[in-house]
């Protein structure tokens with residue numbers, strides 16, 4: 169220890185030293201708004217986790233859509249966010265500014281999330297996007313990336329991501345990829361059709377040029393209805409569009 173010149177020196181003899189761990193899949197943006205968030209995050213710090221990636225599975229609290237606000241709020245309510253919650257932001261940049269002022273107990277790595285963006289542009293419409301709608305979504309992903317997001321996330325077994333055509337996701341992931349961001353996806357099936365869902369994720373990464381992260385890499389056979397429903401919806405949309 170005698171040659172140390174650092175401003176602060178910790179005596180770690182006999183201990184294991186590791187860099188802070190990173191939780192690459194969290195939904196902590198939903199918890200940071202709670203009054204007791206410091207207590208909630210204490211378990212992270214006790215495990216040595218100092219950074220977490222947030223806004224996974226196509227969901228985030230930003231951008232907060234000006235249009236379709238009631239729909240957005242009711243969808244958030246199903247994730248445990250109080251329906252009386254009043255955000256102090258609209259854009260991703262404003263949200264990240266709010267997080268900084270909030271005083272984060274650990275580092276947040278934000279993703280641009282498909283859900284709020286699709287709701288802002290298309291509301292609850294159960295159909296593929298038009299070229300004009302897709303352009304508007306691309307502008308919003310670009311704005312998120314400019315604000316500091318590190319990738320683009322989707323949740324394709326959920327509303328509204330389940331209504332997106334692969335081509336839509338390629339275009340949006342490409343914007344994230346231009347900024348070095350990765351495509352992070354809760355794929356379209358975690359059950360019998362998992363292979364088809366993984367093929368789609370790989371296709372999106374290859375066509376968009378983004379690197380790929382598959383969330384929940386798992387397959388539960390015979391889970392049944394969720395994937396059947398999602399693929400039934402996509403296949404019907406494919407026929408009528």
Ligand SMILES: [Zn+2]
Pocket residue numbers: 224225323354383384
């Ligand atoms: Zn998920």
